[in-house]
Amino acid sequence: MSYRIISSFLCVSFLGICIPFADGADSAVNTKCPISGKAIKAKCAMKYEGEKIAFCCGKCFKKFKSDPATLVAKVVRDAVPVNTTCPMSGRDIKAGCVAAYKEETIGFCGGGCKKKFEADPAAMIGKVVRTSKKQD
Numbered sequence: 001m002s003y004r005i006i007s008s009f010l011c012v013s014f015l016g017i018c019i020p021f022a023d024g025a026d027s028a029v030n031t032k033c034p035i036s037g038k039a040i041k042a043k044c045a046m047k048y049e050g051e052k053i054a055f056c057c058g059k060c061f062k063k064f065k066s067d068p069a070t071l072v073a074k075v076v077r078d079a080v081p082v083n084t085t086c087p088m089s090g091r092d093i094k095a096g097c098v099a100a101y102k103e104e105t106i107g108f109c110g111g112g113c114k115k116k117f118e119a120d121p122a123a124m125i126g127k128v129v130r131t132s133k134k135q136d
């Protein structure tokens, strides 16, 4: 059991019920549950390696939690980033190379830029040029 992971979310695990992040699942990197393939539920999400992964139900959430290192490979990162150019390099963003920060999904041109962003998102967020708007 990793307490690093556990401390990043709250979950009544014996019931399989997820308790939502303050900002819901709208900045999750995925729109389909990585376990079942069904549509995600806004209240069922956790942070893993800097990404917010959302699930369709508490059961899938629990399953993911039991082996995130393996199951993260099943996550399809299809959430739409707010930007189209990399905030670090200015190049076009790469599909699937995204990070969740606050209420937004930020895209990057590659893993190196994503890591740089994640090292200090509060400072780097100012470089993000938002080209797509979130739905109201």
Ligand SMILES: [Zn+2]
Binding pocket: 033, 035, 036, 038, 055, 056, 057, 058, 059, 060, 061
């Ligand atoms: Zn499920």
Ligand SMILES: [Zn+2]
Binding pocket: 086, 087, 088, 089, 090, 091, 108, 109, 110, 113, 114
């Ligand atoms: Zn980049």
